[in-house]
Amino acid sequence: MKITCVTVGKIKEKYLTEAIREYEKRLSRYCRLEIVELADEKTPDGAGAAEEAAIRDREGERILKAIKEDAYVIALAIEGKMLDSVELSRKIEAFGTGGVSHIVFVIGGSLGLSSAVMKRADYALSFSKMTFPHQLMRVILLEQIYRSFRIMKNEPYHK
Template sequence: MKITILCVGKIKEKYFNMGIDEYSKRLSRYCKLEIIEVSDEKTPDNASMAEELQIKKKEGERLLKYIKDGAYVITLAIEGKEVTSVELSEKIEKLGISSESHIIFIIGGSLGLDEAVLKSGDYSLSFSKMTFPHQMMRMILLEQIYRAYRIIHNQPYHK
């Protein structure tokens, strides 16, 4: 299985990079992992709704260029479906069994995902009704994918 994390912006904090590197290394035994970053747009303080929509649109256009035909696309959005770790593992396992060989998880920028990106997805996933920094979300997502593979393979993992 190939898993792509398609995201807006670069990770600047060393501690996030260390966590992302650790989970990427752990995942390498279960799947082929690829992380693709597209550049983010600067959001001015007190941006209008129209400016925010334009920023999301530009970031969305960059993301859409990387969505491959035949890939199963999971967008991360507050409005998405909240699932448990076991349910996420079941989803990943079912996709693998149904011959989906590529899953793309999409993480938006600080303003979220453009409507066109959300519509391109096959499934919308929410980790919480709360908002998380998109850099932190990348590490949390990788940890949950790693946890999912541990569950799929009936391997122990701390709770």
């Protein structure tokens, strides 16, 4: 199975980069992982709703260009469905047995995802009602994907 993480924004902190590298290494046993890092738009202080929507749309265009036509797209969105780790593992496993060979997880920028990206998404996943920095969310997502594969293989880790 191939898993792609399409993310907006660069990782700036060394400790997050190291954590991402560690999960990339761990995941290499279970799947082909690709991380696509897209440029974010700068949001001026005091930006209005129309300007924020335009920023989301520009980021959204870049996101959509990075998604292959045949991919199953999971958008990380605060309004998405919350799953526990076992449920996420079962969902990923079901995709594999159901013929899905490529899953794309999308992490938007600081303003979230455009309506076009949400329309393209096959599933909206929420990790919490809280907002997380997109840099940290990348680490959390990779950890949960890793945990999912460990659960699928009945390997100790998930307790």
